[in-house]
Amino acid sequence: MGSPLRIVNGRVYDPANGVNGAVQDVCVRDGKIVADVPPDAKRIDAAGMVVMPGGIDIHCHIAGPKVNLARKVQPETHQDDVQLRTRLTRSGTGGTVPSTFATGYRYATLGYTTAMEAAVTPLGARHTLEEFHDTPVLDKGFFVLVGNNLLLYRLLQEGRREELRHALAWWLKVTKAYAPKLVNPGGDEMWKGQRNANITSLDDKIGSFDLTPRRVIAAFIEAGNELGLPHPVHIHCNNLGHSGNVETTLETMRLAEGRRAHIAHIQFHSYGAAAGKSQSNPTSRARDIIEYINTHPNISADVGAVMFGPATIMTGDAPLAYMLRRFGGNKWVNADTENESGCGIVPFRYQDRVYTNALQWAIGLELLLLSEDPWRMVFSTDHPNGGSFMSYPRLIRLLMDRGYRKEQMAHVNQKALDRSALRDCQEREYSLSEIAIITRAGPARLLGLTDKGHLGVGADADVTIYEEDEDKEKMFSAPRYVIKDGELIIEDHELRADHQGRLLHVAPDYDPQIEQVIEPFFEDFYTIRFANYPVDDRYVPNGQIIPTTPSVAAAPATAGTRT
Amino acid sequence: MTLTLTLRTAPTVPLEADVLSPDRLSGVSALEAAKLTVVHGNQRADLGEFFQVGGAADGELHLTGDLAQVKQIGTGMARGRIVVHGSVGMHLGAGMTGGEIVVEGDAGDWVGPEMSGGRIVVKGNAGHMLGSARRGSQIGVRGGEIVVFGNAGNEVGNGMRRGLIAIGGDAGDFAGVNMLAGTIVVLGRLAWRAGAGMRRGSIISMHPAELLPTFSYACDYAPEFLRVCLRHVRGLGLTIADSHVNGRYQRWCGDGIELNRGEVLILDSAGTASRS
Numbered sequence: 001m002g003s004p005l006r007i008v009n010g011r012v013y014d015p016a017n018g019v020n021g022a023v024q025d026v027c028v029r030d031g032k033i034v035a036d037v038p039p040d041a042k043r044i045d046a047a048g049m050v051v052m053p054g055g056i057d058i059h060c061h062i063a064g065p066k067v068n069l070a071r072k073v074q075p076e077t078h079q080d081d082v083q084l085r086t087r088l089t090r091s092g093t094g095g096t097v098p099s100t101f102a103t104g105y106r107y108a109t110l111g112y113t114t115a116m117e118a119a120v121t122p123l124g125a126r127h128t129l130e131e132f133h134d135t136p137v138l139d140k141g142f143f144v145l146v147g148n149n150l151l152l153y154r155l156l157q158e159g160r161r162e163e164l165r166h167a168l169a170w171w172l173k174v175t176k177a178y179a180p181k182l183v184n185p186g187g188d189e190m191w192k193g194q195r196n197a198n199i200t201s202l203d204d205k206i207g208s209f210d211l212t213p214r215r216v217i218a219a220f221i222e223a224g225n226e227l228g229l230p231h232p233v234h235i236h237c238n239n240l241g242h243s244g245n246v247e248t249t250l251e252t253m254r255l256a257e258g259r260r261a262h263i264a265h266i267q268f269h270s271y272g273a274a275a276g277k278s279q280s281n282p283t284s285r286a287r288d289i290i291e292y293i294n295t296h297p298n299i300s301a302d303v304g305a306v307m308f309g310p311a312t313i314m315t316g317d318a319p320l321a322y323m324l325r326r327f328g329g330n331k332w333v334n335a336d337t338e339n340e341s342g343c344g345i346v347p348f349r350y351q352d353r354v355y356t357n358a359l360q361w362a363i364g365l366e367l368l369l370l371s372e373d374p375w376r377m378v379f380s381t382d383h384p385n386g387g388s389f390m391s392y393p394r395l396i397r398l399l400m401d402r403g404y405r406k407e408q409m410a411h412v413n414q415k416a417l418d419r420s421a422l423r424d425c426q427e428r429e430y431s432l433s434e435i436a437i438i439t440r441a442g443p444a445r446l447l448g449l450t451d452k453g454h455l456g457v458g459a460d461a462d463v464t465i466y467e468e469d470e471d472k473e474k475m476f477s478a479p480r481y482v483i484k485d486g487e488l489i490i491e492d493h494e495l496r497a498d499h500q501g502r503l504l505h506v507a508p509d510y511d512p513q514i515e516q517v518i519e520p521f522f523e524d525f526y527t528i529r530f531a532n533y534p535v536d537d538r539y540v541p542n543g544q545i546i547p548t549t550p551s552v553a554a555a556p557a558t559a560g561t562r563t
Numbered sequence: 564m565t566l567t568l569t570l571r572t573a574p575t576v577p578l579e580a581d582v583l584s585p586d587r588l589s590g591v592s593a594l595e596a597a598k599l600t601v602v603h604g605n606q607r608a609d610l611g612e613f614f615q616v617g618g619a620a621d622g623e624l625h626l627t628g629d630l631a632q633v634k635q636i637g638t639g640m641a642r643g644r645i646v647v648h649g650s651v652g653m654h655l656g657a658g659m660t661g662g663e664i665v666v667e668g669d670a671g672d673w674v675g676p677e678m679s680g681g682r683i684v685v686k687g688n689a690g691h692m693l694g695s696a697r698r699g700s701q702i703g704v705r706g707g708e709i710v711v712f713g714n715a716g717n718e719v720g721n722g723m724r725r726g727l728i729a730i731g732g733d734a735g736d737f738a739g740v741n742m743l744a745g746t747i748v749v750l751g752r753l754a755w756r757a758g759a760g761m762r763r764g765s766i767i768s769m770h771p772a773e774l775l776p777t778f779s780y781a782c783d784y785a786p787e788f789l790r791v792c793l794r795h796v797r798g799l800g801l802t803i804a805d806s807h808v809n810g811r812y813q814r815w816c817g818d819g820i821e822l823n824r825g826e827v828l829i830l831d832s833a834g835t836a837s838r839s
Binding site: 073074075076077079330 | 696697698699700701
């Protein structure tokens, strides 16, 4: 846990506790923030520096079967970006999809201490946890894909809402997941059943089921909220990337009817359609999205910003990946996970001269610049979909430095800017406090991580200290110090210690009777036996259960004892 | 006076010696050169542990001995000359941009991967992946010349985009696979599936070849560029008969599953290929 530590003279940005640049001490002991430490404790002089909680990535793709497929499909990106073994650190490779060890170290060198893998099939949970074990420094969790799950569809179709909730709780618990994730609900199921089929509206019938995405989404929002999950439901809406998809996104948000719901990488869901003959071209409808979110406190989103350069499209949305393969122009992967989901991978490059790419870049910035509540419109690039997490510092500079932004705007496709409102929000510059919200405090609050994202007494001692610099990209590229669980991981910009982060997961209670419903389905349709399916605790050597606050009891009283 | 390195201890496992390049050794004394780092298996070692180093660097490097276990010689070299009196291991001249490498013996796999300039001459045989793209990469050789007096293995010029590869003997399967442009001259025989997936570019052979069904016969002709090209290859030391220079060639277009703008040219007097 490291020795007691006192950080002095730094300007502290801790928006969750109302601290906005005040010079005050931050004390650390036994992995937690404490009120005071003995006078002989080690001191870090942070004069001229900014002290923030450790960064939290609410939505990224860093571990599991699809991430590994993306690594395997592009070996050419590894050779140019080799990370050699050092006395402290393991070797690895980079590119847009770094190997596990490189992922952990590189996040740490940007000042990030927590990251959420955003799409894991239940069957891929073991693989993901094994990769997490080799992803150092970070605390991690994953969202488990439940939006194209055949058994859950069956229960819903038969109107068995109670059992759906129990089954969802079972799935979360046995896979050690953090939150339920919906990806293009119904789309993968359609795609697997029929050639070139996909969902185009919330009222489409899903394949052979007597269901619509509207019913599926509403049911999961309800179940997630009833279970009192720290992060009730994480939604990748239908129609991602399609012109005119803004209507679907707005309609999806309305389905929440006041309950908590989080919309993932909303930039990819904020497109209008151009009028006339170029109607396949998207336009920006960021304003409509922001207007809705500003006035609906139950809804939150991460932006899914795009940065020019190499990326890897990596998604559970298999029909989307198939559509994008022709823009990638090179290799692609499409895969099916029995009964549970699909998957697609396309190596990709965003180019500033290309209309659509420039528009996507603009919309990402627009959403953040128009947002009135930074707590609910938080930062992400959907790494590596909109660009690598290594591009975060540049995006932060674009938000904080309007001169730089203007300069960059001059280089991109101007027709795209004409179709966005980016030119209208040129004045706004994010403050350090707002950056602290969208990269730390906000994600922590949205994830329900009460011990993270702030520097109050009792919080996890995850602290990042940046040297102030006019060039914000430089400033956020290389923190001077990073403290994880009270241990000094980075000192003078260099890794000084290795660290094994925790797995953050939930374990909601459920009625054990639900296993009587699930087991026969497994024996009939799965390639894996029911008894072999739950992930046992050996896969979680360093876990932390985040409590749930259910609004309905999981009857009967003995529920949820099985692990 | 050139820098001379003579192998005195044969490495037991492959030795990664990308320091063996005129650029890296420029202005280095024999003593300093012996202290440079190479990687032997997973261990770092001094160059001097394996090589007797003499002379002084003046842009030319002479290597002597059986270097079949020595990899990455001439990696990224931009100028100067390397002469190997013996055989070399894999990844000779990887990504080189200029200068010349001459190997008196055989070369291993992956000669000149993704090179963009300069010349590699192999007097013996070369392994697989001669002048090829690295695994996963779409673009291979971007320029420069590779001349092999003997035979070459499979996938010669994989993804090649520009430049010349000339082979005195036979080429293995998949010569010119996924080629984007450039020229491959094979004086011996082409094995199976030459030009598979090629978009543009020319593959020339002096012997009948069994081509993929996605290649279609276009015409017989005596292309002017080929006369120039073959005279140039003759100048590089390969044996080019006058009948090659003046001959007529069958032009086969392909690969039909790609752009169909590539060509395989087969010397007509060599007898008819499987024209249908």
